[in-house]
Amino acid sequence: MESAKITTDRKVIAKGLPASPGLVSGRVHVILDPSRIDEFKDGEILVTEMTAPDWVPAMKKAKAIVTDSGGMTCHASIVSRELGIPCIVGTKSRGEAATTAIKDGIDVTVDATNGVVYEGIIESAKKPEAAASVVAAETFPVTGTKIYMNLGDPELAEKYSVLPCDGIGLMREEFIWTTYIHEHPLYLIKTGHPEKVVDQLAEGFRQVCQAMAPRPVTLRFSDFKSSEYRDLKGGDEFEPYEPSALLGWRGASRYYDPKYIEAFKLEIKAVRKVREEFGLKNLHVMIPFCRSVEECEKVTNLMAQEGLSRGKDFKVWLMAEIPANIILADQFNKYVDGYSIGSNDLTMLTLGCDRDNDTVSHIFDERNLAVRRAIKHLIEVAHKDGKTVSICGQAPSVYPEFAEFLVKNGIDSMSVNPDTVKFTKKMVAQVEQRIMLDALTGKGKADDTDLIW
Template identity: 75%
Template sequence: RKVLVSGLPASPGLAAGKAHVILDVKHIDEFQDGEILVTEMTAPDWVPAMKKAKAIVTNSGGMTCHAAIVSRELGIPCIVGTASRGAAATEALKTGQDITVDATNGVVYEGILEEATKQVPAATAAEGGAVVTAVESYPITGTKIYVNLGEPDLADKVSKLPADGVGLMREEFIWASYIGEHPLYLIKVGHPEKVVNGLAEGFRKVAQAFNPRPVVLRFSDFKTSEYRDLKGGEEFEPQEPSPLLGWRGASRYYDPKYIEGFKLEVQAVKKVREEYGLKNLWVMIPFTRTVDELRKVVEIMDEQGLRRGPDFKVWLMAEIPSNIILADKFAQYVDGFSVGSNDLTMLILGTDRDNGTVGHIFDERNLAVLRAVKQLIKVAHHYGKTVSVCGQAPSVYPEFTKFLVEQGIDSVSVNPDAVISTRKNVAAYEQRILLDGITKKGMVEDPDLRWDPFPE
């Protein structure tokens, strides 16, 4: 067996087929169903091709990059960061070349391996009706198990998982696959309804599939570089040296240059809740740097008729250190927090999560991150607010989920492929906590987890 390239195993699985190297998103229309997508890195506007891919291999990126997250949701094998492991995939692989992608071990082999051709997709067995399986029951847990979801067309399938709702619904799939045009451009040409109707239809599909279980929608969190890729976007988006730390999230929503675009998102949420009667749709505000930013965004929502209440919850995505340090202040304006462990880890450790060179430093299990999450749970609960987590960490590291349960987290939201295992793990962790409470012989908590390390 000849190894062509290796990288990080971002989404496990085995697939074989013909490679298709695409270096520019302008050429994704040339991509065919069942090919293996090979590129530098994906972004939201690559989603139409990703949905047709049998597997994905990229030059750059880490375990929390766009390609990794989307591939896990779509259930397709994915290897990222090949350039940092010796050879860039776009240089080592050629379009039309037969390859086998072993994304469980992060290796791409030359040719079609026999074991890859014997793989039978789970969906085929289920739909064929020839395979009979026993109905499995799943434990009830005190900690709610939510699922992360972005692609509305997967909602019916994912809703059958033993999940208590959607803890993170991403808008970006809808923008890339259903709208494709910049909101301010559509306002300029007189068609703002395309945004409202397009978003509302995507929201409806997910909320209806999961009803009455809650669906927590994260308002748009495109970076300026991603907004520019939408039709008409170049006129409205600046060129930023570091989009990850630039004009994104809440800072856009109240900005006079973008506020009208944000209002369209709010109107779409209202349409689903009021016209379609799907009251299980909640919202989450991402990347909010200051308390004043949060106040401004909540006021805009209030003015548009979208107000917090018994059946409408507003969460804050806790992904910036200020969200933790000032949790008591942010808590005034929301019903709960959801830890975005990807960006929170990046900002606490000062590591670009998409940079393979420093990827070995990025680790959600770092003590600094654990202390921050523990502190947030403590403060939020003091003020009667719930805490969830929606980053990649619980999907990848069972020990991180164990830590969350021990700290009293209210819910965890994981990728579809991790829902069942997470539910079983959480049930075991909760039983261990109960047993330790009865016997008084449980493990003593690591004193290093204390936010204030000085003894009282």
């Protein structure tokens, strides 16, 4: 790289969606077959069709990531923003696919702020960093709306613990499986090593809880799809082939299933180990993709039988990401302490729009009236029974008007990626101040009557 030729010519070779901002130069490594992930080296630029959970070890080494497919809520986008890696997705929807347009082994400059890949090392991307200067300490306003943070990689917990967040609103368990465990839980049970699951999960949870203490950490139980579980060692023996894994055997439906229940019990044991053995009582849990009230009852009963019962210092949340969670919120209230709106899946299922399908990605929009009506209804019904409502997703920090809608309608908290915590904190403070000023002067904008359902 040091001997690479620097150029001032800006020859564009690929364009896509700017999923995670940044400007870097480096050597391209095109990987089309997941079996070749181990060949990827530190500091290379990863170019591929699309990433999945088992790609995370390679993604952590990458200087930048460029994909053929995907939108702003795809796996590559979400993980790159959390890792702070420049990323461009969906190049196929903007012209020629990156894996075709960008040749393996060449030097490129990735401008992920604007979604452009240039051939060669552009001079502006190689400018040395300016000497550090003395700056005033950054301060952040106190907000009535709590601002939580999303996190997947436990190793980043210490780094991000200094951010002005109120805790972890969404800890993704899947990172630990793909980065540290690598093996299917049922395979480990079959081979006599279930303790590997408990110990590795507990260690990951401990890292995050310890770094964030005394702030709360909400762990989302595993939400792999069958196709992703199959990629773990031994997974072929236990996973079905589903035509639509996104709507298949995932989330809560696995936990009480006789075919998977023993694996879920290992997750419960890991949570208990952190809370009881390590004494980190700031760990709470969340149930994902729960399709019915009966399913929620089964899962919470199973948890209680295994020693995890709701109480004053242990909360159970539900991901509100299926229309049924909204429509039947008055009944779900009985079994949970609150909700976290999974705006990505909720928008997809409300609009019937595959968020990872480039052909219809332009239809996917969390600001759609149907989605906003659903969220408003959930907040109202949850609050009637003293339940809290949060949202985990990028929409509040991407669309200021969406954040204003959430605050005006009483959202209790928002959970965003680390790179937008500061921005979201300040933006929410401004929205709250505007609401107070409008109430004081009586001259604020009229409420949106379209939201009445």
